Amino acid sequence: xxxxxxxxxxxxxxxxxxxxxxxxxxxxxxxxxxxxxxxxxxxxxxxxxxxxxxxxxxxxxxxxxxxxxxxxxxxxxxxxxxxxxxxxxxxxxxxxxxxxxxxxxxxxxxxxxxxxxxxxxxxxxxxxxxxxxxxxxxxxxxxxxxxxxxxxxxxxxxxxxxxxxxxxxxxxxxxxxxxxxxxxxxxxxxxxxxxxxxxxxxxxxxxxxxxxxxxxxxxxxxxxxxxxxxxxxxxxxxxxxxxxxxxxxxxxxxxxxxxxxxxxxxxxxxxxxxxxxxxxxxxxxxxxxxxxxxxxxxxxxxxxxxxxxxxxxxxxx
Numbered sequence: 001x002x003x004x005x006x007x008x009x010x011x012x013x014x015x016x017x018x019x020x021x022x023x024x025x026x027x028x029x030x031x032x033x034x035x036x037x038x039x040x041x042x043x044x045x046x047x048x049x050x051x052x053x054x055x056x057x058x059x060x061x062x063x064x065x066x067x068x069x070x071x072x073x074x075x076x077x078x079x080x081x082x083x084x085x086x087x088x089x090x091x092x093x094x095x096x097x098x099x100x101x102x103x104x105x106x107x108x109x110x111x112x113x114x115x116x117x118x119x120x121x122x123x124x125x126x127x128x129x130x131x132x133x134x135x136x137x138x139x140x141x142x143x144x145x146x147x148x149x150x151x152x153x154x155x156x157x158x159x160x161x162x163x164x165x166x167x168x169x170x171x172x173x174x175x176x177x178x179x180x181x182x183x184x185x186x187x188x189x190x191x192x193x194x195x196x197x198x199x200x201x202x203x204x205x206x207x208x209x210x211x212x213x214x215x216x217x218x219x220x221x222x223x224x225x226x227x228x229x230x231x232x233x234x235x236x237x238x239x240x241x242x243x244x245x246x247x248x249x250x251x252x253x254x255x256x257x258x259x260x261x262x263x264x265x266x267x268x269x270x271x272x273x274x275x276x277x278x279x280x281x282x283x284x285x286x287x288x289x290x291x292x293x294x295x296x297x298x299x300x301x302x303x304x305x306x307x308x309x310x311x312x313x314x315x316x317x
Contacts, residue, residue, distance in 0.1 A: 039269040047266035060270035071271070073246055074254035077162070081250065082229035084166045089225045090218065093173050097180035098210075111181075118174035122234035129168040130155070130239055155240050158247045165248055168235050169228075176221050183217035184210070215294040219286060226282050230275055251275060 043061075046054040064071050100111050117125065132140050135153030144151040154164040187210065195205045211218075233252040236242060242249035255275070259268035 039272060042266045043269035043273055045266045047264075047269075049263040049265060056266075060267045061274070063267070064270055064274065070246075070249070070254055074249050074251045077247065077249055078230060078232070078251040081162060081165065081232060082226065084163070085169055085229045085232075086222065086225045088166065089170055089173055089176065089228075090221055092170055093176040093221065094180050094214075094218075096177045097184055100177070100181055101184045111178075114177060115174035118172045120172070123238060125168070125172060126235050126238035129164075129171070129235070133164055133168075133239070156244050158245050161240055161244060161247045165232070165236055165239070168239070169232060176224070179221060180214070180217060183214045187213045212295040215290075216296060219290050219294050223283050223286055226286070227279055230279055 044055060044057055046056050046059070096114055100107055100114070132138055133154040135141060135151070135156065138151070138154070140154070141151030152160050154160050191209050191213070192205055195209050200208060231252055232250050233256060236248045236250050237253055237256070240248045242253050251271075252275075255268050255271040258264045258271060
């Protein structure tokens with residue numbers, strides 16, 4: 001009997017670690033993987049909230065591409081928004097991180113101030129920007145009037161509404177700024193000292209030292225910005241409702257209305273899976289291109305053609 005006790009202890013010792021992670025596994029299966037698979041299943045059905053469920057195969061996807069002009073409209077608006085938002089978001093976050101990385105008095109206060117908008121709720125931000133963009137009493141048009149410029153009605157103009165959405169979305173990128181700041185802190189100072197000794201100025205150091213060493217952080221923020229651009233919903237829903245004339249009718253709003261306004265759950269699930277495939281494809285392209293521009297410290301990039309020639313030369317010898 002005594003010989004069985006060590007084996008029982010070993011058996012229970014292998015189970016105990018899984019008991020600690022079981023709550024996370026349970027939550028992932030029930031609240032993430034389960035709904036994900038269920039949405040894929042119902043995308044092949046005509047699935048109203050009230051009424052009979054009917055299997056239609058690829059009917060939702062066919063209707064989406066061939067018989068729904070709002071699909072192409074919302075997708076086009078989202079692509080335009082992403083083309084403006086993603087590079088500006090990265091540039092602004094990197095610029096703020098570089099400024100906050102300087103050794104100046106009160107830098108901690110500025111870090112808190114720039115990060116604070118990212119912890120506010122989307123509804124609160126929407127209320128603030130509704131006041132800023134107001135054509136009648138908005139603070140933005142007031143400042144423009146001080147320099148003799150007549151500001152437009154930002155949220156009711158088809159030319160400026162999308163730009164207004166981009167600027168408002170840039171307001172809450174404190175988390176990305178902190179990620180860039182952490183990356184800047186991790187760059188060895190001796191690299192800048194060596195570059196300075198070689199005669200490189202600040203601009204040359206930025207492009208030859210800072211950007212290459214920060215490239216792993218850039219690719220992370222690039223991917224998260226792409227995902228955020230395609231998921232944009234709250235600001236447009238509260239500020240413009242998709243208007244004027246669908247100029248801010250984002251793809252996420254299109255999905256939301258199909259599900260909770262028109263109660264077409266199966267069709268909305270098909271919309272969601274199309275967006276998932278688009279984001280997945282863009283992420284794959286970013287990762288594929290990263291081989292040419294992302295530098296990891298301690299890793300030497302090699303030319304594949306030279307490597308093949310070296311292998312063939314070694315075999316011939």
